[in-house]
Amino acid sequence: CMELIKDKPNIAVFDTAFHSTLSPEAFLYAIPYEDYEEFKIRKYGFHGISYMYISQEVEKLIGENKKVIVCHLGNGASVCAIKNGKSIATSMGLTPLEGLMMGTRCGDIDPSCVFQIMKDRNLTVSEVEERLNKKSGMLGISGMSSDSRDIEKAASEGNERAILTEDIYSYKIKKYIGAYSALMGGLDVLVFTAGIGENAFRIREKVCEGLEYLGIEFSIDENNTRKSGIQELSKANSKVKVFKIPTQEEYMIAKEAKAILEK
Ligand code: AMP
Numbered sequence: 001c002m003e004l005i006k007d008k009p010n011i012a013v014f015d016t017a018f019h020s021t022l023s024p025e026a027f028l029y030a031i032p033y034e035d036y037e038e039f040k041i042r043k044y045g046f047h048g049i050s051y052m053y054i055s056q057e058v059e060k061l062i063g064e065n066k067k068v069i070v071c072h073l074g075n076g077a078s079v080c081a082i083k084n085g086k087s088i089a090t091s092m093g094l095t096p097l098e099g100l101m102m103g104t105r106c107g108d109i110d111p112s113c114v115f116q117i118m119k120d121r122n123l124t125v126s127e128v129e130e131r132l133n134k135k136s137g138m139l140g141i142s143g144m145s146s147d148s149r150d151i152e153k154a155a156s157e158g159n160e161r162a163i164l165t166e167d168i169y170s171y172k173i174k175k176y177i178g179a180y181s182a183l184m185g186g187l188d189v190l191v192f193t194a195g196i197g198e199n200a201f202r203i204r205e206k207v208c209e210g211l212e213y214l215g216i217e218f219s220i221d222e223n224n225t226r227k228s229g230i231q232e233l234s235k236a237n238s239k240v241k242v243f244k245i246p247t248q249e250e251y252m253i254a255k256e257a258k259a260i261l262e263k
Contacts, residue, residue, distance in 0.1 A: 011257045018048030021086040045090035047072040050193065051080045053252040057245050058189055067184040069177055072247065074194030075103040079173065081180035089183055091176055097133060101169050103146035106136035141165045148196045148203065170206035187214055187240050193247040204233065208242065215239030
């Protein structure tokens with residue numbers, strides 16, 4: 001771009017920047033410290049542009065200084081704990097492979113699975129990397145598709161592997177919601193966003209099932225009613241508010257770029 005359009009400024013908006021507020025206990029892995037010092041092996045986190053946008057929208061809806069968990073569930077998926085507008089924990093790591101189960105990525109696994117699969121299947125590093133990034137997740141468990149629309153349809157028709165896929169998928173999200181609520185000392189707002197978060201009713205319902213102990217009164221009727229734009233999915237008396245908020249990463253990138261140009 002710099003060569004082709006010489007007289008225009010180039011601006012990079014990093015998807016990791018929002019997570020620059022993570023503290024060392026949140027971003028360090030318990031591996032030899034020199035791997036961090038020499039090679040910068042640490043958690044970076046992703047979907048930061050989306051989280052920044054959602055955080056600003058939540059602020060407009062219910063004000064500042066809140067404890068917010070955002071579930072960005074697209075083809076890639078992650079969760080972020082945002083306390084007083086700052087990312088304090090997020091599920092993706094050094095790469096987007098860590099954390100939730102995704103369309104084709106495995107998310108959290110015992111690192112020893114990698115060594116075991118390499119031995120059992122006689123795979124190289126790049127082959128096992130491809131297996132965990134491109135053949136796992138929803139696709140790997142269902143054996144059918146990485147698209148939650150296919151999984152949802154098959155599950156509603158009683159397909160056991162599709163039901164299992166939805167169960168694992170929502171179990172992992174629920175686990176992070178519990179963990180991140182503990183880290184923030186409670187929760188005020190839970191947000192679902194991106195392709196699956198904005199559209200997959202069954203997943204949202206499964207995730208919120210049994211979260212009354214946190215103060216979530218989830219409205220199944222509202223959840224099953226498709227509406228465009230921002231939608232509140234919790235009941236009026238819910239202590240914790242649940243929202244579907246469509247993310248707008250392109251808008252956020254443009255806004256950031258504009259702010260830099262105007263500096
Ligand atoms: P994204 O990466 O945010 O564009 O999300 C893409 C994913 O969202 C797709 O792979 C689908 O699994 C999911 N998705 C999109 N539309 C729907 C829908 N109407 N119902 C369920 N899942 C959807």
